[in-house]
Amino acid sequence: MALRDLSGAVDFTVLEATTAGDDAVGEEVLGLFAQQAALWSPMLDVREEGWRDAVHTLRGAGSGIGARALAEACQAAEAADKTSAPPLLDRVHDALEAALADVAAYRHALMLKSLRR
Template sequence: MARRDLSGSVDFAVLENMTGGDDAVTEEVLGLFVNQAGLWSALLDPKVEGWRDGVHTIRGAAAGIGAADLAALCAEAERCDAALAPAALNRVRTAMDAALADVAAYRHELMLRGLKG
């Protein structure tokens, strides 16, 4: 699969190993990741109660698809004190945006491959 337009934020080999290379399962997992990111990103604000829960959930989802940098930044944010939370959550949002861009490109490639039969 051509990945020339990806940033490297996601190591899709991790995901492919988990899904056994099954494109349908891979697409389902990526769809779940995108949905989770959308739901939990609303909590990535230090003024919102439960922001640690948000980064914890994103951390697990990120690790599952091979977004190791995003998972590591989430772990860092979970451990930080309130004074450092705004900067940590900004780093999480930036990494999540990069991972979501890579996921969108990868899903596009999966769709094109499916069209080729």
């Protein structure tokens, strides 16, 4: 993975502005995002009692790193009723996977940058 693998699912200028360009803080925030994704993604199913909590949490986490498509998908799913939510939750899952792929590529680039110092 490398920066050339970024799909645009995450606008990392949002993260860089939030962290004032501090790579160590950026890495920590992205690590927390990945942990949140692992914790909440199994609940992206209306059969799970906390599905709405999952999309709400992922919406905030995605917004914080610049994953706009993820945040928008979460917002739509969160507003939906249980019967119309399943395809919206599929959209959340797809947007989350795209964001995680970009996060992995960006974190890899941060790791390589730290090795050069």
